[in-house]
Amino acid sequence: MDDVILQVHDLRKHYQYQGSRIDVLQGAGLYVNKGEILAVVGKSGVGKSTLLHIMGTLDRPDAGTVLFKGQDIFQMNEDQRVRFRNKHLGFVFQFHHLLPEFTALENVALPALIGGKPRTEAFGKARKLLDVLDIGDRCGHIPDTMSGGEQQRVALARALVMEPEIVLADEPTGNLDMKTSQEVHALFVKINQEFHTTFVMATHSRSLAKIAHRAYTLANGVLQEGMLV
Numbered sequence: 001m002d003d004v005i006l007q008v009h010d011l012r013k014h015y016q017y018q019g020s021r022i023d024v025l026q027g028a029g030l031y032v033n034k035g036e037i038l039a040v041v042g043k044s045g046v047g048k049s050t051l052l053h054i055m056g057t058l059d060r061p062d063a064g065t066v067l068f069k070g071q072d073i074f075q076m077n078e079d080q081r082v083r084f085r086n087k088h089l090g091f092v093f094q095f096h097h098l099l100p101e102f103t104a105l106e107n108v109a110l111p112a113l114i115g116g117k118p119r120t121e122a123f124g125k126a127r128k129l130l131d132v133l134d135i136g137d138r139c140g141h142i143p144d145t146m147s148g149g150e151q152q153r154v155a156l157a158r159a160l161v162m163e164p165e166i167v168l169a170d171e172p173t174g175n176l177d178m179k180t181s182q183e184v185h186a187l188f189v190k191i192n193q194e195f196h197t198t199f200v201m202a203t204h205s206r207s208l209a210k211i212a213h214r215a216y217t218l219a220n221g222v223l224q225e226g227m228l229v
């Protein structure tokens with residue numbers, strides 16, 4: 001039987017904006033198997049980012065639960081949640097959010113240094129990941145002197161440096177051209193196969209969704225298994 005690592009039950013989330021109410025999630029549920037690449041697809045504005053932010057504890061739901069290995073992550077106190085996030089989760093966003101004044105190597109090593117790893121270990125791990133992602137020769141570059149695809153590979157390396165069990169990726173190739181996107185997609189597959197990292201990716205890209213083992217479609221506030229758009 002598959003090993004479920006994350007379970008989402010009956011999530012509800014609304015936003016109130018300029019006097020009107022937007023009900024984004026209205027009872028959304030899903031499960032994630034350990035080691036799989038899961039895609040969440042759906043039209044723009046349906047709530048994919050909202051869902052991923054909640055799954056990543058960056059936002060809170062109005063109601064519902066998110067269980068990581070059976071533990072309710074919203075029952076943790078703030079300190080526990082921050083520790084949980086640093087230890088178990090990695091994030092990749094559409095815009096990479098790399099620190100502009102730091103080199104690729106420093107950007108990747110930073111979460112490990114903040115997490116208390118010794119310098120040699122943090123930088124050694126960062127270098128190894130940049131090598132795996134085929135940009136070892138860009139270690140000393142700052143983000144502005146790298147292409148979009150290279151920057152996104154640095155962001156992926158940064159997400160992986162703490163060896164998270166799950167990487168949440170929100171439109172990770174939304175900002176890249178088709179060819180570069182496909183190269184980055186291939187790297188997700190490579191990382192998944194080499195390190196057994198679990199990925200949850202929100203995307204409108206059918207080609208990205210195709211590399212996933214399973215998909216859910218988000219529409220009208222709920223999730224249905226399959227790629228229905």
Ligand SMILES: Nc1ncnc2c1ncn2[C@@H]1O[C@H](COP(=O)(O)OP(=O)(O)OP(=O)(O)O)[C@@H](O)[C@H]1O
Pocket residue numbers: 015016017022024042043044045046047048049050051204
């Ligand atoms: N802070 C906010 N305040 C008010 N409304 C919001 C807020 N954040 C998101 N929304 C609204 O909630 C809905 C869902 O937004 P979300 O960003 O989750 O969609 P998405 O599926 O990720 O879209 P896209 O594919 O364009 O990235 C949208 O209609 C958006 O306008």
Ligand SMILES: [Mg+2]
Pocket residue numbers: 048049050170171
């Ligand atoms: Mg989004």
